[in-house]
Amino acid sequence: MTQRHTTLGRFPTTRLRRNRRTGWSRRLVAETRLSVDDLIWPVFVQEGRGTRTPVASMPGVDRLSIDLLVEAAKEARDLGIPALAIFPETDPKAKTPDAREAYNPGNLVCRAVSAVKNAVPDLGVMTDVALDPFNSDGHDGIVRDGYVQNDETLDALIKQAVVQTEAGADIQAPSDMMDGRIGAIRRALDDKGHVHQQIMSYAAKYASALYNPFRDAIGSSGALQTLNSVRDKKTYQMDVANSDEALREVGFDIEEGADMVMVKPGLPYLDVVRRVKDRFGVPTYAYQVSGEYAMLRGAADRGWLDWNKVLLETLLSFRRAGCDGILTYGAVDAARLLTAKR
Ligand code: PBG
Numbered sequence: 356m357t358q359r360h361t362t363l364g365r366f367p368t369t370r371l372r373r374n375r376r377t378g379w380s381r382r383l384v385a386e387t388r389l390s391v392d393d394l395i396w397p398v399f400v401q402e403g404r405g406t407r408t409p410v411a412s413m414p415g416v417d418r419l420s421i422d423l424l425v426e427a428a429k430e431a432r433d434l435g436i437p438a439l440a441i442f443p444e445t446d447p448k449a450k451t452p453d454a455r456e457a458y459n460p461g462n463l464v465c466r467a468v469s470a471v472k473n474a475v476p477d478l479g480v481m482t483d484v485a486l487d488p489f490n491s492d493g494h495d496g497i498v499r500d501g502y503v504q505n506d507e508t509l510d511a512l513i514k515q516a517v518v519q520t521e522a523g524a525d526i527q528a529p530s531d532m533m534d535g536r537i538g539a540i541r542r543a544l545d546d547k548g549h550v551h552q553q554i555m556s557y558a559a560k561y562a563s564a565l566y567n568p569f570r571d572a573i574g575s576s577g578a579l580q581t582l583n584s585v586r587d588k589k590t591y592q593m594d595v596a597n598s599d600e601a602l603r604e605v606g607f608d609i610e611e612g613a614d615m616v617m618v619k620p621g622l623p624y625l626d627v628v629r630r631v632k633d634r635f636g637v638p639t640y641a642y643q644v645s646g647e648y649a650m651l652r653g654a655a656d657r658g659w660l661d662w663n664k665v666l667l668e669t670l671l672s673f674r675r676a677g678c679d680g681i682l683t684y685g686a687v688d689a690a691r692l693l694t695a696k697r
Contacts, residue, residue, distance in 0.1 A: 387675045389667065391435040391693050395481065395640070396686035399572045400424050400467040401444045412568035413645055414652045416684055418444055421463075421470045428471045428478055434690035438479030440528065440682060441467050444574050445488045453497060454486035458514035464488075465522035472523035481555065482519040484512050484540060485531035493570070493578030495531035495591065503591055505533050512536055513543040520544060520552045528617070530557040532591040538611035555640065556613035559601035559627055562592035565620045565646030572645065601627045602634055609637060617682075620644040622669055625676035632677030641673050643683040651685075663692055 374384045399418040401408060407417040419427060428439060443464040449456040456462050468480055485495040486508065492498045496508035508531065516527045527544070529536045537556050544552045570576040579586060593600060605616050616635070618628045619642040632639045651669070655662035666685045673681045683689065 389671045391690045393680045394686040395438045395682040397440040410572040425474045428475045432478045440481040450491040454489040457489040460518045468522040481526035482524045484529040493575040509539045516540045526553040528555045537608045541612035553614045555615040556608040558605040558608040558616040560619045562589040568645035628676045648684040
């Protein structure tokens with residue numbers, strides 16, 4: 356196979372630059388396309404009315420109060436973006452070691468979901484299933500005896516997935532990396548009759564240093580630094596060194612009932628995306644995470660990179676690697692560029 360490819364054509368009879376010479380020809384031979392249909396827009400919500408707070412480590416990204424989030428959701432719908440992923444900044448006073456605010460049906464994320472779905476019913480809404488926005492330890496699970504507990508955390512995640520579903524969310528996205536969570540959540544949803552609720556599993560999520568700006572945005576960075584806390588997420592998120600293990604994670608989650616799977620972070624992990632897509636052929640997504648956004652935007656704001664170009668180049672690269680869609684903080688900018696006349 357490889358042999359044949361290397362002997363397929365010879366210079367000067369073959370000139371690979373021929374097909375690249377004109378714009379129309381480059382369009383004609385393009386193997387991959389990026390469209391607004393491929394985008395999921397992650398957004399941050401805060402308490403209040405008419406307020407927005409810039410996230411310092413994510414230039415151009417603001418946390419929005421629910422009323423402004425609804426306006427943003429309308430804009431996303433008008434641009435043709437299929438779905439939002441909503442993340443809450445929880446009042447520190449509501450955070451406890453058992454993270455019970457996660458399954459309070461009146462919590463900020465549930466109120467935000469209902470408001471968005473009421474105003475813009477045809478826009479998909481996805482919510483995270485993980486305890487970190489609600490946990491005084493800043494972890495995705497319940498910390499006891501210096502360890503993030505697995506099975507005890509599942510009980511809380513189930514309740515969280517149910518309240519978020521009942522608030523009107525369309526997709527539950529477990530991002531906590533506990534073992535067995537997809538099956539537990541699927542069973543709980545089905546038992547309550549929510550058989551159409553979709554699950555996008557953060558199946559291969561790595562213990563990456565690229566999430567810090569996100570933790571600033573939802574206010575979990577401080578909590579992670581508390582004295583009684585384990586300070587990193589390496590006992591549950593995956594080791595950056597591994598990719599065979601990613602296939603095991605994805606395989607488990609599909610068997611447990613995941614409708615879609617995700618690899619996270621994005622750009623440095625496209626090898627994992629390719630392996631997942633080739634092996635399983637299921638709807639596969641990647642998350643261009645906060646640290647990736649900060650790198651590109653930070654450089655662009657200094658005039659070192661062209662934001663529009665690097666944004667579209669990176670998103671197209673996700674598609675080339677096998678992604679069916681991408682979660683990106685640049686979704687609105689990308690949608691505007693993609694819908695603008697060529
Ligand atoms: C937490 C969660 C994280 C992100 C999405 N859900 C952070 C973490 O695992 O610490 C990261 C998103 C980003 O960095 O943009 N459950």
